Amino acid sequence: MNKLIILDRDGVINQDSDDYVKSVDEWIPIPGSAQAIARLCKAGFQVAVATNQSGLARGYFSQADLDAMHDKMAALVKAEGGEFAHIAWCPHGPDDHCDCRKPLPGLIHQIEKALHVSAAGAWMVGDSLRDLQAGAAAGCQVALVKTGKGEKTLPKLAADDALKNSNVFADLSAFVDFILA
Known part of the structure; x- marks a missing residue:
């Protein structure tokens, strides 16, 4: 089993905002x-983050x-006894034509390179269709959480x-319960 789990940030780890999380x-x-x-960390998983942060470009x-x-x-996770193996972010806007902005898999490839692992068979957890599309493009198993934009994504997922x-899953905790069961 691949011991890598890749998480989107906004809407999965922290509350999302239509006005961007700016501070x-x-x-x-x-x-x-x-x-x-x-x-997850205590169970031997490497946890990485792949997040679009176009607020930088904007x-x-x-x-x-x-x-x-x-x-x-990172401090909140460390206080609970875990740590992130890598945090990858795309600083570009939607018109920058980069290779890292999800739904493209560039951030996942950055994680693979940084950690010297393959993401094939790893999990990509997100709250939007583009998170899952990026994960699928990199050969990951994908999971949607209903937090953040997840509830709004459900009909798009079905289509x-x-x-x-x-x-x-209801949230990240429910996903982890499933993985560790």
């Missing part, structure tokens, strides 16, 4: 997410703001022939 104060963890990540926040958000996220049989 460390706006970065609010979803209850149980830090504990769930720590449980000028909504700075790299220092993003670093502070990721420091807070996508390639992804309609994806696993769906």
Whole structure:
């Protein structure tokens, strides 16, 4: 079994916002997410994050703001006894034609390179169709959580022939319960 689990950030680990999460104060963890990540780490999984952060390109926040958000996220997980193996983010906007913005699999390839592992057979957990599309393109198993934009994504998931049989969970904690069962 592949011991890599890749998580989207906004809507999976922390609360999402249609106005973007722009500061460390706006970065609010979803209850149980830090504990769930720590449980995976303690069970021998490497946990990585793959997150689109076009707010950088749009000028909504700075790299220092993003670093502070990721420091807070890492500290909360560390306090529960876990750690992130890698955090990959796409700083580009939708018109930048990069290879890392999900639904493209570039962030997952960055994680593979950083950790010297293959993502084939790993899990990609997200709250949007593009998260799952990126995971599927990299050979991952995919799971949708209903937090964040997950509830709104359910009808799109049902309409996508390639992804309609994806696993769906209430939240990250429920996904981890499934993985560790």
